[in-house]
Amino acid sequence: MSHSDTLEALAAAGIAAPVKPLLSVEGLTRVYGKRIGCADVSFDLWPGEVLAIVGESGSGKTTLLNCISSRLTPTCGTVHYRMRDGATADIYKMAEAERRYLMRTDWGFVHQNPIDGLRMTVSAGANVGERLMAVGNRHYGNIRNTAIEWLSRVEIDEDRVDDQPRTFSGGMRQRLQIARNLVTEPRLVFMDEPTGGLDVSVQARLLDLLRGLVSDLGLAVIVVTHDLAVARLLSDRMIVMKEGRVIEAGLTDRVLDDPRAPYTQLLVSSILQV
Numbered sequence: 001m002s003h004s005d006t007l008e009a010l011a012a013a014g015i016a017a018p019v020k021p022l023l024s025v026e027g028l029t030r031v032y033g034k035r036i037g038c039a040d041v042s043f044d045l046w047p048g049e050v051l052a053i054v055g056e057s058g059s060g061k062t063t064l065l066n067c068i069s070s071r072l073t074p075t076c077g078t079v080h081y082r083m084r085d086g087a088t089a090d091i092y093k094m095a096e097a098e099r100r101y102l103m104r105t106d107w108g109f110v111h112q113n114p115i116d117g118l119r120m121t122v123s124a125g126a127n128v129g130e131r132l133m134a135v136g137n138r139h140y141g142n143i144r145n146t147a148i149e150w151l152s153r154v155e156i157d158e159d160r161v162d163d164q165p166r167t168f169s170g171g172m173r174q175r176l177q178i179a180r181n182l183v184t185e186p187r188l189v190f191m192d193e194p195t196g197g198l199d200v201s202v203q204a205r206l207l208d209l210l211r212g213l214v215s216d217l218g219l220a221v222i223v224v225t226h227d228l229a230v231a232r233l234l235s236d237r238m239i240v241m242k243e244g245r246v247i248e249a250g251l252t253d254r255v256l257d258d259p260r261a262p263y264t265q266l267l268v269s270s271i272l273q274v
C-alpha cells in the first residue's frame with residue numbers, strides 16, 4: 001500500500017495522520033530454503049490503527065507477523081519502529097537487550113494458544129504483575145492492585161487472582177493473556193489468531209472485549225486471522241496474502257464489500273455462502 005493510500009484510508013477512518021508512522025515495513029521477505037514464507041511485503045502502520053493480515057492457511061501470515069515482531073529473522077527487508085522518544089529505530093539493528101526490552105514493555109504479543117503466552121504454574125496475579133516488574137515497578141501492593149484491576153477489566157473475578165491459569169477455561173486463559181500484555185500499556189500489540197480455537201460464543205465475547213480495550217487504550221494492533229469476521233470487527237485496514245505475497249490492501253470495509261483481486265473475491269464469497 002502506498003503512502004498516499006494509507007493517508008486516504010486514515011482520513012476515511014477519521015484518524016488524523018501523524019507526521020511519522022509507528023511502524024514501517026519495507027520489502028520484508030523470508031524464505032525457508034526454496035519455499036517462500038513471505039515475499040516483498042511493505043506497509044506503514046499508524047498509531048492507534050488496527051491492521052488485519054488475512055489469507056488462507058499457508059499464505060504466510062504467521063511468517064510475516066513473526067518477522068515484523070522480531071521473533072523470526074527475515075531473509076531481507078527492514079522494519080522501522082518509532083520509539084517513545086520519537087526516534088526511529090531499525091529493529092534488526094538494535095542491540096539484543098534493547099529489542100528484548102521493547103518486546104517486554106512497548107509491544108505485546110497475544111498468541112493463539114494462551115499456553116504460549118502465559119506462565120501456567122504461577123498465579124494469574126503474578127502473570128500480570130511480572131510485566132509490571134519488567135517496566136520497573138517494585139511496590140508489591142501496587143503491583144497486586146493493578147493486577148486485580150486488570151483481571152476485572154478482562155472479566156476475571158478478583159477472587160481468582162491467586163489461582164494458576166491451568167485451572168482456567170480456554171476463554172479465561174485468553175483474557176488473562178490479554179491482561180498480561182496490556183498492563184504495561186504497550187503502543188503496539190501483535191495478535192496471532194487471538195480467537196482461534198475457542199467456542200463461537202466465547203469468541204464473540206472475547207472479540208467484543210478486545211475491540212473495547214483496543215479503542216479505550218488507543219492501541220495499534222497487527223492481527224493475523226483467517227477469519228474475515230474477526231478482521232471486519234477489529235480492523236481499520238487489512239492486507240490479503242496469497243502464497244507469501246500481498247495481493248490486496250485497503251480499508252477493511254472496502255476490501256470486504258468491494259474486493260478487487262479475484263482471490264479476495266473468492267475468499268469473501270466463500271464466507272458469504274457458509
Ligand SMILES: Nc1ncnc2c1ncn2[C@@H]1O[C@H](COP(=O)(O)OP(=O)(O)OP(=O)(O)O)[C@@H](O)[C@H]1O
Pocket residue numbers: 032035036037038055056057058059060061062063064226
Ligand atoms: N519453519 C518452517 N520451515 C519451512 N517452511 C515453513 C516453515 N514455517 C512456515 N513455512 C512455510 O511457509 C509458508 C507460509 O507459512 P505460514 O505458517 O507463515 O502461513 P500461515 O498463513 O500463517 O498459515 P496458517 O494459517 O496455517 O498458520 C508455507 O508454505 C509454510 O509451509
